[in-house]
Amino acid sequence: EPQASGLPEYIKIVEVGPRDGLQNEKVIVPTDTKIELINQLSKTGLPAIEVTSFVSSKWVPQMADHEEVMRGIERHPGVQYPVLTPNLQGFHSAIAAGATEVSVFGAASESFSKMNINCSIEESIERFEEVIKSARDINIPVRGYVSCALGCPYEGNVVPDKVAEVSKRLYSMGCYEISLGDTIGVGTPGSMKKMLEAVMKEIPLSALAVHCHDTYGQALANILTAIQMGVAVVDSSVAGLGGCPYAKGATGNVATEDVIYMLNGLGINTGVNLHAMMEAGNFICTALNKKTNSKVAQASFSTGTIN
């Protein structure tokens, strides 16, 4: 529903800190800490929290405790707890552990697909088809991610039509939502607009989300552009957890606190309590012994006030 400003009245925030965020942090986080983080996030008003990934611990040691985490968290009513399921095996484990929503990850770049999961885009989609079919059989919603939507660490420029093509495949296979990821954060409002225009020809706006990385400081400007075009689902990570694996020392995910601050200022409802969000961010940064990547958190703790 657009406001007089043309912006959505409500934006759904999908919190990816516990999965995408922690997966890209060097320190292996104890299971208890992960569970506590998710429990705190559940109290902030977030509608969706990506909990873990049912992937082989050989590939992603950080997510080795996926089952314990899934079983250990408090499940708040009205909050979704999606998990990543890269293949059928992962999907079955996820369901057995109590998952009620899953996600699959495609890419708009062949090189990225090969380097990341060792197969072509086409092959990866066939793999997901199995997952999506099984999910639909038992009424489990599936979210589809498309990586490298605004650029690829190997191929460089990515053509908007390719993003639209992959997105359309995932959507027609049965994904209820497609999250378009600027995986290396190279996008700008210019490329975001072009990419969304191409994708919006193939997929309804209400099924689109943006997953922006702040590696080049462009995330909030890119998110603003997306919401000006009507996108109403935004992924972000508490405290901006998760660096960029392709640019050592650089940042990755955009900080949820900074996104909420902007949306509050725009009069857009998210249901999320910024103060509670900052407390969860403070908790995990203390546990990880690292500084927050959220500028709002940095400024607020310095002044002792929340604006």
Next chain:
Amino acid sequence: VVPTPVKINLINMLSETGLQVIEATSFVSPKWVPQMADHTEVMQGINKLPGISYPVLTPNLKGFQAAVAAGAKEVSIFGAASEKFTQKNINCSIEESLERFEEVMKAAKEVNIPVRGYVSCVLGCPYEGKISAAKVAEVSKKMYSMGCYEISLGDTIGVGTPGSMKEMLTVVMKEVPVGALAVHCHDTYGQALANILVALQMGVSVVDASVAGLGGCPYAQGASGNVATEDLVYMLNGLGIHTGVDLQKLMDTGTFICNALNRKTNSKVSQASCRL
């Protein structure tokens, strides 16, 4: 305190990037701002390239006269949209500060020196909190009618968002033509580029920024302040907007000053690019 040769080298390097305007120094008493004590040496020491403007701050008539004697060809004056901020910062009311500036304006007109006006606290004040857009418009209009060729609207503590930026500009643009407006956004809450984007969408085409995001926030210890010029140029390049600035040369300049200051850059573009 940065050594004079470093300041001069920084400005000289910036002069090679394609930037058309570089704020060089401030002719303020070293008692108040020790960092700018070498204002005359800096002004006289830099290479002044043709086509580039090197404005300097002149808080009063005395500073103005010293600036002109040192070769300045453009000056700036700083007002604020908040009474409390003005009291705390320069120990007088907004009205009194404008009277002070009137003297500078008169003297500048006599020697054909253009004057840029800054308005601080346009989206919030560290003492008053919320600032009314009408107040910003009132102060901006006064400075513009006094003869400032451009008014730079400053989000001094970076609390603004695209929402408040839009609201403020809508009101100011009723009193000052958009062609005479600039935005000076701080990134203390990470909102700067989004705020700048909104300003551009409303027709503003002058943006202030600081290489490497130099300059923290004096009101929030450890927090960031100015938006990094590199990050701004990266965004504008992506939007197909021409700035004339060479991003690589800018990043090199940022690297130079950060090394000289023994500090990390605040520019994310710089941080990311170093590693790729």
